[in-house]
Amino acid sequence: MTNIHDVARLSGYSVSTVSRVLNHKDYVTTETRAAVQKVIDELDYVPNDVARDLSRGKTMTIGVILPNLDHPYFVQLIQGITKAAFVADYHVILLSSRFEAEIERTYLAAFRRKAYDALIFTSHGLPLAEIATYQKYGPIVICQPPRDSGLSAAYAHRRQTYVQALTTLKVQGCQRVALLMSRPIAVSETSQATAEAYRIVYGESPRPAMLATDVITMADGQRAAERFIASGQTFEAIFANSDDIAVGVQRAYQQAKLPVPVLIGQEHQLSGELAQFPTIDHHCQIVGQQALQLAVSGEKRRIAIDSEFINNW
Amino acid sequence: MTNIHDVARLSGYSVSTVSRVLNHKDYVTTETRAAVQKVIDELDYVPNDVARDLSRGKTMTIGVILPNLDHPYFVQLIQGITKAAFVADYHVILLSSRFEAEIERTYLAAFRRKAYDALIFTSHGLPLAEIATYQKYGPIVICQPPRDSGLSAAYAHRRQTYVQALTTLKVQGCQRVALLMSRPIAVSETSQATAEAYRIVYGESPRPAMLATDVITMADGQRAAERFIASGQTFEAIFANSDDIAVGVQRAYQQAKLPVPVLIGQEHQLSGELAQFPTIDHHCQIVGQQALQLAVSGEKRRIAIDSEFINNW
């Protein structure tokens, strides 16, 4: 492994001069530069990035914690993040968490050990307060409303759009509305926004019987609907947490030969377009881009991106 | 920033002893270990990963080059790769290439600079021969048939399944079949496999007029079909390169009030299931897992995963 000392020795200059040549710094005569470059070319020498990182105290790497890539929300977020990272000349390192707090802790520990310059939580199982204590080791950005945690955040501002969507249901005369969620209200900001929008529009908290949680895939949506059917409840509308999931719901009713409730999806997926129900686009790519910006700049700030209700039919 | 020397000094032991405690090595008495650990805890000391990497000459990081995350193929590949990396205790660093050779070169250069322990190409714009010359800097794995490049590879074995799919079309009496591809035949192994399967089943090379390339999204599929329609050609069947794309095709014919050709999709997507056309599952997650295995182990080997034709209707 040839290193900077070899280049120095063979060129007759010092390592510092070689370093200056490598980093295109000033204070090197054209002749010196040429002579050093010649040796570099001859030896086919390249500097070592790890040594460079150590010396500079920076890795140009952002750790991105994400539970999985099963949901389009996370895929879009990652797309936005990598796109912005490419421009900013940062590397993105993928840290899968499966929503598990204990795994997230291992990444926080790695963050302390200087493995990444900054950390982005696309979702978090850990309490925000616990995450916030690691800010002393570098910038941390979350992709959800930061509440009073003092964390930087880029996130989709959902509630107002949820209110808008539910209002259209109410206007259509839908009184009995079921809500599907990916995670329990207690642990999910998104689920909370959904419940709160319901409260705002319908004037009361959603009753447990009209909720289904842990609905992630189309199959989950189908199962949730089957449980609704089996319970004997009838809903005039179902507010699903993705278009794919809405399709699962549609299927369940069709297979049971029952009238399909009014459906609203989310994430602006192909399936929603096909089945022609309204959807909500959370502009997750933009959220991801902003999150990366915050991570790189170290700015302590919250950026809310408005969601968009799409109702073309 | 407290370091290992501080711990050594305050504990009264040497850095090597501290290092042994940190790395849970033998040859440390219980008392010494306890004493050192006490100082570590008091100082709230953690080792620096970058320094560790430099010293060990390893980063525990695999660079994964991928053009984008727009296609489910790449998403699934990444899922498989990260899943396997998690188990193997490796980090995955995402390197977006947008299919551009010049960008890929920058990653190969970073690889030389020891930025990653190994490299996985989920797709490549560069010639395999050029990529292969970088193997002297560490393991490189590609996700396509490696031909005679001498590169390690994990990939979907597509041709036989393409033959199977096209055969069912032929058996149904479909003579005029159009083929949709994401990239031109000249640059894409997958497109080549498609064309070759056609040759095997139909006894002749596909004519240019029955091909559409650069078809990536559903909208592209729709446009491609519209061009077919405008050209006055009629096809009895269209072999699409994803289920979403097949849906785009379907749309174009429906909007033109024309009979929809027999459709076959790929990737086993939700849309295909909904529209109920046959599809091909390339088991990309498994491909990704195997690719990571190869990258980590450094084994020079090719692993072909059989694709699966799914025809439930």
Place this chain on the structure above:
DNA sequence: TTGTAAGCGTTATCAA
């Protein structure tokens, strides 16, 4: 069982 000291390969400060 513990310690010394030489790496690992850069960058950065300061003197010349």
Place this chain on the structure above:
DNA sequence: TTGATAACGCTTACAA
């Protein structure tokens, strides 16, 4: 404009 040398923070022979 160039060079010595001290960081950066850890691991690991080898010696004791």
